[in-house]
Amino acid sequence: MSTPEGVRPDFVRRTSYCRLCASSCGVLLDIEDGRIARVLGDAAHPISRGYTCPKGRRAGDLAHGPDRLTTSMRRTADGAHVPVAFGAAVDDIAARLRAIVARYGPDAVALFMGTQQNFAALTPPMARAWFRGTGSHKLFSTMTIDQSAKWVVAERMGTYLGGRQRLADADVWLLAGTNPVVSGNGGDGDGAVVQNPSVTLREARARGLRLIVVDPRRSETAALADLHLAPKPGTDAVLFAGILNVILAEGRHDREFCARHAEDLPALAAAVIEVTPTLVQRICGVHPDQTRLAARMFAHGPRGMATTGTGLCMGPHSNLAEHLVAVLNVVCGRYLREGEPADDRAVLNRSGPARAEAVGPSRAYERGFRSRIGGIRAIRGELPSGILADEILEPGPDRVRALIVSGGNPAAALPDRDRTLRALRSLDLLVCVDPRMSDTAALAHYVIAPTTMYERADHTAIMEPFFPEPFAQYTPPVLTPPPGVVEDWRFFLDLATASGQPVKFAGRILDPAAPPSAEQLLAMTAERGRVRFDDLTEAPHGLRARRLESVVGPPGADGGGHRLTLMPGDVRAELRAALTERAVSGDFPWRLTVRRIREAINSTGTGVPGLVPGGANPAALHPDDLAALGIADGEAITVRSVSGLLRTTARADRTLARGTVSMTHCFGSIGQGRSFGVNVNVLIGTRDGTQAINAMPTMTAVPVAIERLTSQDRKVTP
Numbered sequence: 001m002s003t004p005e006g007v008r009p010d011f012v013r014r015t016s017y018c019r020l021c022a023s024s025c026g027v028l029l030d031i032e033d034g035r036i037a038r039v040l041g042d043a044a045h046p047i048s049r050g051y052t053c054p055k056g057r058r059a060g061d062l063a064h065g066p067d068r069l070t071t072s073m074r075r076t077a078d079g080a081h082v083p084v085a086f087g088a089a090v091d092d093i094a095a096r097l098r099a100i101v102a103r104y105g106p107d108a109v110a111l112f113m114g115t116q117q118n119f120a121a122l123t124p125p126m127a128r129a130w131f132r133g134t135g136s137h138k139l140f141s142t143m144t145i146d147q148s149a150k151w152v153v154a155e156r157m158g159t160y161l162g163g164r165q166r167l168a169d170a171d172v173w174l175l176a177g178t179n180p181v182v183s184g185n186g187g188d189g190d191g192a193v194v195q196n197p198s199v200t201l202r203e204a205r206a207r208g209l210r211l212i213v214v215d216p217r218r219s220e221t222a223a224l225a226d227l228h229l230a231p232k233p234g235t236d237a238v239l240f241a242g243i244l245n246v247i248l249a250e251g252r253h254d255r256e257f258c259a260r261h262a263e264d265l266p267a268l269a270a271a272v273i274e275v276t277p278t279l280v281q282r283i284c285g286v287h288p289d290q291t292r293l294a295a296r297m298f299a300h301g302p303r304g305m306a307t308t309g310t311g312l313c314m315g316p317h318s319n320l321a322e323h324l325v326a327v328l329n330v331v332c333g334r335y336l337r338e339g340e341p342a343d344d345r346a347v348l349n350r351s352g353p354a355r356a357e358a359v360g361p362s363r364a365y366e367r368g369f370r371s372r373i374g375g376i377r378a379i380r381g382e383l384p385s386g387i388l389a390d391e392i393l394e395p396g397p398d399r400v401r402a403l404i405v406s407g408g409n410p411a412a413a414l415p416d417r418d419r420t421l422r423a424l425r426s427l428d429l430l431v432c433v434d435p436r437m438s439d440t441a442a443l444a445h446y447v448i449a450p451t452t453m454y455e456r457a458d459h460t461a462i463m464e465p466f467f468p469e470p471f472a473q474y475t476p477p478v479l480t481p482p483p484g485v486v487e488d489w490r491f492f493l494d495l496a497t498a499s500g501q502p503v504k505f506a507g508r509i510l511d512p513a514a515p516p517s518a519e520q521l522l523a524m525t526a527e528r529g530r531v532r533f534d535d536l537t538e539a540p541h542g543l544r545a546r547r548l549e550s551v552v553g554p555p556g557a558d559g560g561g562h563r564l565t566l567m568p569g570d571v572r573a574e575l576r577a578a579l580t581e582r583a584v585s586g587d588f589p590w591r592l593t594v595r596r597i598r599e600a601i602n603s604t605g606t607g608v609p610g611l612v613p614g615g616a617n618p619a620a621l622h623p624d625d626l627a628a629l630g631i632a633d634g635e636a637i638t639v640r641s642v643s644g645l646l647r648t649t650a651r652a653d654r655t656l657a658r659g660t661v662s663m664t665h666c667f668g669s670i671g672q673g674r675s676f677g678v679n680v681n682v683l684i685g686t687r688d689g690t691q692a693i694n695a696m697p698t699m700t701a702v703p704v705a706i707e708r709l710t711s712q713d714r715k716v717t718p
């Protein structure tokens with residue numbers, strides 16, 4: 001066998017793609033003795049072009065590290081975990097679920113779907129197939145703890161069916177509450193600042209794109225921007241109302257698009273008329289000239305979008321802030337028009353025809369399953385994860401007693417950490433599918449050890465909205481998994497079979513006596529696509545699909561009459577509340593914001609030895625703030641909110657605005673012999689500032705107090 005240049009002869013080099021985040025970077029893996037010895041970016045990959053990030057390059061540690069589970073585990077009466085055969089675990093879990101359902105009904109069973117399961121093509125559909133068969137309504141996911149505001153916006157405003165303008169030919173782009181240079185995520189579905197983010201943004205700017213970044217911190221992305229607005233944390237909604245004020249007052253909006261597709265422009269104008277740049281300065285701390293400049297730069301376009309990550313969705317007034325960003329795009333007409341080339345990125349999926357028409361607001365959440373917790377209703381079939389702990393702890397006939405967790409770590413991700421841990425500990429049955437003994441797994445009755453990404457076959461169907469062009473990739477398994485692990489999807493299929501539930505997958509009922517292989521299932525999920533699955537498997541660096549040359553069509557026969565609603569009454573009430581709220585109190589004068597780091601995605605990677613430099617979660621403040629507090633860089637401090645207190649160390653960081661504290665989210669462990677920092681969710685409650693529709697708590701821009709660690713504090717056990 002010939003050896004590619006740069007490959008040691010004792011290595012086998014394999015091509016695959018990384019599945020730790022939506023970027024799906026192409027990689028080359030040097031395999032030695034069945035283990036990943038080195039991860040390189042795949043320069044022949046047409047989308048990521050050789051880029052990888054630190055966590056992707058440490059995939060060997062994630063697959064082979066000392067904390068990797070190589071067999072499923074069962075918790076014994078004394079709380080220890082011991083190995084258990086997968087089949088025995090599934091049989092016992094199925095029996096316990098049957099008993100719970102027989103006694104309490106199907107709604108006593110819940111499923112929590114974490115971010116990591118989204119990067120495996122087969123797991124979400126199979127997990128949902130099992131869940132449908134239970135008859136339960138208690139479906140939760142990480143989406144409702146960081147981005148459900150985007151769902152609320154679509155349901156209150158409506159949706160335009162022609163598609164959105166794209167970064168590739170944009171003149172201006174506004175990024176709010178996201179730092180794609182670190183996270184890759186430049187906004188849901190814009191598909192262009194996800195892969196190789198720093199290079200992508202630099203190239204776009206080099207061809208003339210003007211970049212506006214809204215972030216209280218001078219983030220790595222903000223450092224690339226033509227204009228950086230740094231509002232006080234939690235005031236984004238007011239800033240966007242002010243930008244809309246300027247655009248409408250100066251007549252810079254797209255009159256033709258608004259006339260055709262928006263029904264209440266005067267109501268919007270009336271709502272934002274008082275939000276002048278001067279008021280924005282008072283509330284947000286942004287100079288009036290900067291608000292005007294942002295409004296004019298964005299409205300000038302003529303092409304480009306405003307997109308958001310999780311920052312706005314996790315902050316105060318999150319539904320309002322996301323709504324106003326969406327309104328900004330509508331007012332400036334940043335959508336594809338009739339006759340323009342349609343967005344044709346669906347390759348393994350099938351997309352509907354693009355039409356130049358709007359679908360009005362559905363407010364379907366008003367008709368969803370109603371939880372007894374605050375009367376909150378399901379949105380898009382999911383209950384908000386912010387009420388999961390209450391669903392478990394609060395007495396009631398349908399109290400959740402059994403929870404299956406797939407690819408997530410609610411113990412680390414959910415707010416009100418003490419209450420979340422108490423809830424998880426109180427369950428009759430907690431099952432966690434996780435390759436590591438995460439905080440959630442450590443509490444579980446059963447931990448199902450799954451394959452890691454390079455041990456399973458996969459394709460990119462779920463990731464298509466994040467690619468900048470029509471692209472798909474398949475990878476076979478490139479590592480042999482440990483004998484004791486199974487693929488995540490197989491757990492759900494076997495659980496359904498053991499429970500006597502038929503499994504409908506990709507439109508057909510699967511035969512439990514002859515379960516399909518992963519390749520067969522992947523082929524099924526791609527059969528409605530526009531490339532042959534066999535062709536995909538023959539393209540190791542992925543497959544660029546040809547453009548369809550379809551265009552945005554005219555409105556349908558009855559479609560021309562629907563309009564987007566820009567300022568419904570409840571949104572206007574939320575704006576009034578945001579304008580009258582006191583930003584900080586004397587007791588908690590600082591605002592804690594949470595951030596992402598390159599070395600980890602949520603809690604995945606935070607506990608891998610050596611992956612996160614220093615392995616801790618310090619609290620960053622501006623050096624002048626530290627000096628004013630009399631706290632030295634590196635000194636032990638407490639961070640206290642109305643909901644809790646944590647101890648950490650201070651770190652000087654000039655990228656922060658004065659008055660702001662910044663820490664990494666989803667960090668830290670409850671112990672289990674692996675102490676590696678603190679979790680900010682001890683500071684985050686589920687009562688104050690919670691959004692009415694989706695029960696989204698305030699997870700960033702949290703009011704806190706900062707104090708030097710006293711000798712008394714040191715005596716308190718964490």
Ligand code: SF4
Pocket residue numbers: 018019020021022023024025051052053054055056057184
């Ligand atoms: S950005 Fe990093 S984690 Fe995400 S796919 Fe690429 S290498 Fe993997």
